[in-house]
Amino acid sequence: MTWHVFVKEMKDSLRDRKTIMLSVLLPILFNIGLLFFMENFFLNDDIEQVxxxxxxxxxxxxxxxxxxxxxxxxxxxxxxxxxxxxxxxxxxxxxxxxxxxxxxxxxxxxxxxxxxxxxxxxxxxxxxxxxxxxxxxxxxxxxxxxxxxxxxxxxEPFQINSKSVSEGDDMSLYVISMFAQLIIVIAVLMGGLPAANDLFAGEKERNTMEALIMTPVNRLHIIIGKWLTIASLSMISGIFSVITFIAGVHLFTKHLADALNLDQNLGFFTISLVVGIIFFALLVSSLQMMISLMANNLKEAQNYISPITTLAMVPYFFLIGVSANELSTTHFIIPFVNIYALIKQLIYGIYDVSSILLVVGSSTIFIAISFLVAYMMFMKSKWVLGKG
Structure with missing residues (x-):
């Protein structure tokens, strides 16, 4: 029964052109445009006279x-x-x-x-x-x-030599890590957002939620189906962002492609990033469900989610000045921080299986907690039916 709910909600979501535009096309266009901007602005070798x-x-x-x-x-x-x-x-x-x-x-x-x-x-x-x-x-x-x-x-009693601890183009790698984190995390956050707002707050506003819960379908099957729908759209958006980011770097840039150098580790890099995206999407979608359940209509849901989405960017600014070698176990345990840390580590060519396992393990715990809270809210008419 969960599968039927999931398929129905996915079909309804994908029929909406706005969902396809926000979840798939917009991340692709955003990634390509951002890559051109990075290559031509930050890494431009042309001399600008002042x-x-x-x-x-x-x-x-x-x-x-x-x-x-x-x-x-x-x-x-x-x-x-x-x-x-x-x-x-x-x-x-x-x-x-x-x-x-x-x-x-x-x-x-x-x-x-x-x-x-x-x-x-x-x-x-x-x-x-x-x-x-x-x-x-x-x-x-x-x-x-x-x-x-x-x-x-x-x-001159002595000489001072300053060298980088890594080989290659440090500036290009720094630019890649700085923007890759934003590209991928924003794609996951925004990918399932329209569906999250519509499947709970939207149905309350249209007065269709009451009819849905009156059906013989168990509420657990309903919420799991809706949750997987939101998570799937977030995953699709995030994975498309990874694909377009890697393809864009290699096809449309020179400095960034030379610095990224994924020829020998493309498989591990991609798989690790996709695993991180999947668990991050499951966590984000459960939180978005909770917020949408709190709202009585679409506008209210958007007002709730916007500042919370902004808060999700806070770990990014904390990790800007942290090098990939300075990342500790704590960074891979804390939710939201761990996805930023994982992306930075992979960009710098550090392929640590234990880091990925920490991300998966910690994310699983927080997914279970947040989904349980959302399910408890869904079992109460106060949250399901709203003020009406």
């Missing part, structure tokens, strides 16, 4: 240093600060007119760099100029040491 307003009285030799940097477009101005305030340049630069002369006489000339602290481009340009001037300063220091017959190594 305008730097340079005071007319600045030493020409110092200005020539700035012209060596491809990212900087130099504009000579009598009022460089005013250009920045008017939005005509991102930073203002001025140097002493006799900068090189003071250097030759062992005096200390100065330069001034001004930028709006709120401007990302201004801050980036300011950092670029500071790095350039620091390099030039080191060159002059080395030159003076040689002139005074001092070995430059005398003032």
């Amino acid at each position: 305008k730097i307003a340079v005071d007319t009285g600045s030493d020409k030799e110092v200005v020539s240093w700035l012209k060596e940097v491809d990212e900087l477009e130099i504009v000579i101005s009598e009022e460089p600060l005013k250009m920045v305030e008017n939005g005509e340049a991102v930073a203002a630069f001025s140097a002493d007119p006799d900068f090189m002369s003071k250097m030759a006489n062992n005096e200390t000339p100065s330069v001034t760099i001004q930028a709006d602290p709120v401007s990302t481009k201004g801050g980036s340009a300011q950092d670029t100029i500071m790095a350039l001037l620091t390099t030039k300063k080191q060159e002059f220091i080395q030159q003076r040491l040689v002139e005074h017959q001092i070995d430059p190594m005398q003032i």
